[in-house]
Amino acid sequence: MLLKVDPVDSFSGTFRVPSSKPETQRAILVGTLADGTTRVFNDLRCDETETMKNACRAIGAKITEHDDFLEIEGIGQSSPRIGRVIQSRGSGLVFRVVTALASAQPSPVVVTGDATLRNRVMEPLLQALRELGADIESIVGKDQAPVVNWGHRLKGGTCRLPGDISSQFITAILFAAPLAEGPVEIEVTGEVFSKSYIRQTLASLTEAGIKVSASEDMRHYQVEPSAYQAQDFTTREDYTSASYLLAAAALFPGRTVLTNVYGDSMQGEFAIVPILEQLGVSVTFDRATSTLTVDNPPGSMRGDFAVDVRDCPNIVPTLAALGAYVQGSLRVTGGRLTRFHKASRIEAMASELTRAGVDIEVLYEDGVCDGFVVRGAQTYPGGVTLSSWGDHRIFMSLFVAGLRMQSANRFSGFEDVRLSFPTFLEEFAKAGVLTTAVEEENVPAEAAA
Ligand SMILES: O=C(O)C1=C[C@@H](OP(=O)(O)O)[C@@H](O)[C@H](O)C1
Ligand SMILES: C=C(OP(=O)(O)O)C(=O)O
Known part of the structure; x- marks a missing residue:
């Protein structure tokens, strides 16, 4: 099965971030x-x-x-x-x-x-x-x-x-x-x-x-040699999962509120917050209500930006999706570890986004793929079938990239959200994102090519 996802004109609302x-x-x-x-x-x-x-x-x-x-x-x-x-x-x-x-x-x-x-x-x-x-x-x-x-x-x-x-x-x-x-x-x-x-x-x-x-x-x-002691833990938010909602919020002007957010995570992917700020998007934590509010003014995501991801590997695919809409360029380096993840994530994103018409170039260091530079556009035609390369994070990132395209795309691998973010489709449905599971044979030949 593939998932057909219709693009949206706006993205706003209140969404729950999964725990870490x-x-x-x-x-x-x-x-x-x-x-x-x-x-x-x-x-x-x-x-x-x-x-x-x-x-x-x-x-x-x-x-x-x-x-x-x-x-x-x-x-x-x-x-x-x-x-x-x-x-x-x-x-x-x-x-x-x-x-x-x-x-x-x-x-x-x-x-x-x-x-x-x-x-x-x-x-x-x-x-x-x-x-x-x-x-x-x-x-x-x-x-x-x-x-x-x-x-x-x-x-x-x-x-x-x-x-x-x-x-x-x-x-x-x-x-x-x-x-x-x-x-x-x-x-x-x-x-x-x-x-x-x-x-x-x-x-x-x-x-x-x-x-x-x-x-x-x-x-x-x-x-x-030492003994583990039992204790109580309270799990905080997951910033890799949050990155998909935050990236979607950055693609459309308006206000988005995320819940189950405490703001004192040790996860390197917390870097998505300062990255959004660098792109001109405002992010405010409210510890009393455990929420984060994103205010995205018209005209954000313009300029030339550079990000080092050696301490936040899991947002590499999200950044490629976000970069597809940066008016200027987004240069990501330090991502070489991601070639050992579930898929070789830089190659996967570059290959799928290129098929969708995005100008993305893989950057190599010492002969290994270490990052990319993406020169974004306002929108893309859409109407393509994109592969998750068997990796939940590639699916979720491509899904976000498709939201601002002109027509629906089809994605493989949507079932894999259950690995880390089982409520992914329900959360995006709250923003009016329409998704339909379709048989693979119904894909028009030109889209499947
Ligand atoms: O210890 C962990 O929970 C993880 C470590 C990181 O692995 P790598 O160092 O292989 O990137 C990260 O990417 C992975 O998603 C989770
Ligand atoms: C942590 C992840 O995977 P793994 O534990 O398989 O590296 C992931 O993709 O979220």
Whole structure:
């Protein structure tokens, strides 16, 4: 099925931002590894947090979903009692952290995932776990998922990881390190990208009572064997999900209000707020009502803008969509990590937006695609079929880009919003965005070409 989405003349109203996926996933992990009961209020319910819950249940946690909070009975000091096969579906974070945790228990475990996950880079993590004493093998022999962890425990010591492939490798070792028999040191080589996600991990561990320290440049970490302590969490808003609503608000003059917004997030994608301000859009937080108001004056988004995304990788596709309407140019650099995400996100956005008539050029550094420059226009004809490349964030970004085109577009991959933003279509429907699921064979030949 494809989703036909009609463009709109205006965008305004009140919309609810989903709770944070990274915060919810980290809280589930801490609750699982802690002794006693953890409650996670305002948690995000979506496929990828469900995958984390199921993986944690397989580790031995008891997780109950109440109306407005999760209750987790953790496994505490007992070593993880991991089921024989753990399914991480498409979630990089689940696969990487659970693979590391599986190293800290005594019997064999297979960790696997879907076709997308099985294509993602895992070799540096497996290598680092081996340096710490894990006996881990890739079943397909390419150091990718699925893996079997033979369960010879995590001894400790020093491991090395690259900083420019995925911060989730560092997060994974940090979560497992307190369970090792001795202290763990992580040395990161090369530049460290996605630091905001490592900071979120460090904050979760510190609040849980783990003895962890990090150097200022985030290239050196030390973790002592220590116990996770149960606690209550309240999850804040997700700025990657918010970015789609904020970008839509920036495409049309007027006022938009977002709810479930608290304004003190550690997520690097909070950068979408200062970026909008740079583009001439006003953003005001009201802590008393937990809302954010966007006032977009006519004539915003004019000029030449440059953004570095090395600390906010997940808004790269959103920025490409936004850039399609910047009267001047938007130059985005530092996005090289996104080629290791669910899709190669810069290539995906450049390819699909080019098909829609957008002037977007991929920027390469050291031979790898690192960013793009997009020279926007007032509008585009639309009437095209755009692929999500199997990636929820590509679908949501292209959907936003289509809102100001002249005629309806069709998109693949709309079902994938359930991974991170299950209410995406309902929220956009509040602004009058009309969507219709259509059979693929009904697509006119010229649109499908
Ligand atoms: O730890 C996390 O929750 C995440 C870390 C980041 O991964 P990368 O460092 O691979 O970009 C981010 O892009 C991903 O969406 C979530
Ligand atoms: C965090 C994401 O994915 P992953 O955990 O698979 O990297 C995402 O795309 O939102």
